[in-house]
Amino acid sequence: MRVLITGAGGFIGxxxxxxxxxxxxxxxxxxxxxxxxxxxxxEVPAGAIALEGDxxxxxxxxxxxxxxxxxxxxxxxxxxxxxxxxxxxxxxINLDTTLALFETLAASGRKPVxxxxxxxxxxxxxxxxxxxxxxxxxPPITYGAHKLxxxxxxxxxxxxxxxxxxxxxxxxxxxxxxxxxxxASAFMSDILHALAAGERYTCPVSPEATAWWMSAWxxxxxxxxxxxxxxxxxxxxxxxxxxxxxxxWRKWWTPSLASMAPTGRAWSTTHRSRRWRRCTAATPCSTIxxxxxxxxxxxxxxxxxxxxxxxxxxxxxxxxRRMTHPISRRTMVAAGLAAAALPLxxxxxxxxxxxxxxxxxxxxxxxxxxEGYFLRRGIDVEPKLIPLNPxxxxxxxxxxxxxxxxxxxxxxxxxxxGLDHVVLTGGGATSKKMTGIGLxxxxxxxxxxxxxxxxxxxxxxxxxxxxxVGFRAWLKSQGVDHTKVNFLEASxxxxxxxxxxxxxxxxxxxxxxxxxxxxxxxxxxxxxxxTFLPDGLPTLVFxxxxxxxxxxxxxxxxxxxxxxxAATFLxxxxxxxxxxxxxGKYIKLPPEVLASVxxxxxxxxxxxxxxAWWADxxxxxxLLKARPNLASLIVK
Numbered sequence: 001m002r003v004l005i006t007g008a009g010g011f012i013g014x015x016x017x018x019x020x021x022x023x024x025x026x027x028x029x030x031x032x033x034x035x036x037x038x039x040x041x042x043e044v045p046a047g048a049i050a051l052e053g054d055x056x057x058x059x060x061x062x063x064x065x066x067x068x069x070x071x072x073x074x075x076x077x078x079x080x081x082x083x084x085x086x087x088x089x090x091x092x093i094n095l096d097t098t099l100a101l102f103e104t105l106a107a108s109g110r111k112p113v114x115x116x117x118x119x120x121x122x123x124x125x126x127x128x129x130x131x132x133x134x135x136x137x138x139p140p141i142t143y144g145a146h147k148l149x150x151x152x153x154x155x156x157x158x159x160x161x162x163x164x165x166x167x168x169x170x171x172x173x174x175x176x177x178x179x180x181x182x183x184a185s186a187f188m189s190d191i192l193h194a195l196a197a198g199e200r201y202t203c204p205v206s207p208e209a210t211a212w213w214m215s216a217w218x219x220x221x222x223x224x225x226x227x228x229x230x231x232x233x234x235x236x237x238x239x240x241x242x243x244x245x246x247x248x249w250r251k252w253w254t255p256s257l258a259s260m261a262p263t264g265r266a267w268s269t270t271h272r273s274r275r276w277r278r279c280t281a282a283t284p285c286s287t288i289x290x291x292x293x294x295x296x297x298x299x300x301x302x303x304x305x306x307x308x309x310x311x312x313x314x315x316x317x318x319x320x321r322r323m324t325h326p327i328s329r330r331t332m333v334a335a336g337l338a339a340a341a342l343p344l345x346x347x348x349x350x351x352x353x354x355x356x357x358x359x360x361x362x363x364x365x366x367x368x369x370x371e372g373y374f375l376r377r378g379i380d381v382e383p384k385l386i387p388l389n390p391x392x393x394x395x396x397x398x399x400x401x402x403x404x405x406x407x408x409x410x411x412x413x414x415x416x417x418g419l420d421h422v423v424l425t426g427g428g429a430t431s432k433k434m435t436g437i438g439l440x441x442x443x444x445x446x447x448x449x450x451x452x453x454x455x456x457x458x459x460x461x462x463x464x465x466x467x468x469v470g471f472r473a474w475l476k477s478q479g480v481d482h483t484k485v486n487f488l489e490a491s492x493x494x495x496x497x498x499x500x501x502x503x504x505x506x507x508x509x510x511x512x513x514x515x516x517x518x519x520x521x522x523x524x525x526x527x528x529x530x531t532f533l534p535d536g537l538p539t540l541v542f543x544x545x546x547x548x549x550x551x552x553x554x555x556x557x558x559x560x561x562x563x564x565x566a567a568t569f570l571x572x573x574x575x576x577x578x579x580x581x582x583x584g585k586y587i588k589l590p591p592e593v594l595a596s597v598x599x600x601x602x603x604x605x606x607x608x609x610x611x612a613w614w615a616d617x618x619x620x621x622x623l624l625k626a627r628p629n630l631a632s633l634i635v636k
Contacts, residue, residue, distance in 0.1 A: 001029040004067060006055065006101070007075030008036035012173055016073065016220040021045045021457070022488045024503035026071060027228025035067045038076065046455055046486050056097035061104045071113040071227050072105055074098065080121060080143035087142055094146040099153055106162035114154060115226045116167040120212065122148040166226050171212035173219050188213060196397060197418055349380040350555035355392045355404035356383050357461070358492055358587040359510055360436070360599050361428030361539045362405055364566035366582040373565045377558035383586055387491045389462040393419055402548055403559065405540040407466030408614040409623065415633060416624045420546045423634045424556055425563045427540030428600030430533045436511035436598035437467065437530035440523040442499040447506050447526045450478035456505035459490040459498055464623055466539055467508045473617050474529040499523045511597040512589050537613055538606050549635060556635065567602035606634060
């Protein structure tokens, strides 16, 4: 399948390119060739065709015709604020160039799939309580008018059998970087950045204003899903149009803060009642994208939901309104402040949710929880699985979890970015005797050395995390420039499937996933590269917000003491069976796999010199703006 993505260098487009590259397929069809188009392309995946320039003026349409795509996802556009201010530019890019692209694709005679990124701006502002496909369209700005006109044109091309079109009316996509982008809705992302930085923010809309949000990763997921959908039974006049439905809220996400990389699922509130209501209008996707933080479901004309089972049908219109009620700005802030002000019951243990990933280096947390070391000291620690390690600091900052175990590199990047988090204690420690971390290559890939990784697609469970930074340091020690390796982010549970499907050439992974990949025949260990690391470095640091530690000093000390006692328990060979039992409960391993995995030695005390090794590597790899004051980041 030959795939073209326009606007590939933008906020959404860059995520879409990475997701498509990592998966290597759309639906059940493999991507045989990928072309990416934009005015400027900072990064182009290995093997992809770069179409850099203006689709309307630089002769790129002829190159599109020569490429002859089977599917095109059209994102390139001038945003609403800019198109309102400059009508001629908005019309040329959003309408004229879009029509020219449709005509070029239609002329191929291949009837390619066209996924068009439209907008909810086509509806207007004076909306009924319930928005349906029958809701009248009254775009209040030029941007919405051009998007609606393009929808109609796509529908007509589809009616004539020239294109297989489907348009997605996307909501606000967050959180974009803080920079002039010409977006009238940029304040939606600015709110999140201001909250993350603890800054005051004056919202440019009224307290009654509502907004529908989706993360860029979930948007990319939905665009690929739309390209794979079968819309043969849909009304051709509707161009297989998809509509974005309300987001669902999960209990563990608190709305007091969302950062640049928010970690909860999307949520909805009712402003009038000031109470949270669970939104069941959409079920979660069965496949979580690499950094898919918020779910926003998408519905096709025949109720085919985004990779998951069909949702429960609302009983009546009143329930439907309740299920799809949007977010209120005032409620978002008020709910977080109210939750923070709730007093604890006298003598009750301090409750804290601890975010972990599915690796054995969190063993001391599991032991302290199961053996009662936390509870007897007056802190009730509830472990919660987080798919990707870089998600942990934003989750701590948002207070959806209070404690967590980021890798040292992830923690240092968070501190470098302005998050005031501190280290309480550590998880595992590096050891040259440990072979539970390695580079696992896809069967038949031929990768054996560091040099063989050049130009290959290597999956890591977190960009900038422990395995990624350590592996790049190892490449350097072997004389290989890490910038010549294509790193893609993929969570541990995805590693085996991505190797098996050919989406990745190799993964930097750890037990128990490494053992399972090798035993299944999907890959082989090309290098136990982590043995080059010095002994005694922290593999994880257990952190919290400085403010939380200051407000809960006794609980912080209790957590440290519980981890120290758990480390003693772990070091006693008589407890091996119980240790593995506790680990298995939280990372769900079959007994035969659990019996064979190595467990890192514990590191209950993190020192400044141990953290300094990671800081030096990250400064060298240009992952930090400056070397931090490490002493100020560690709670004694």
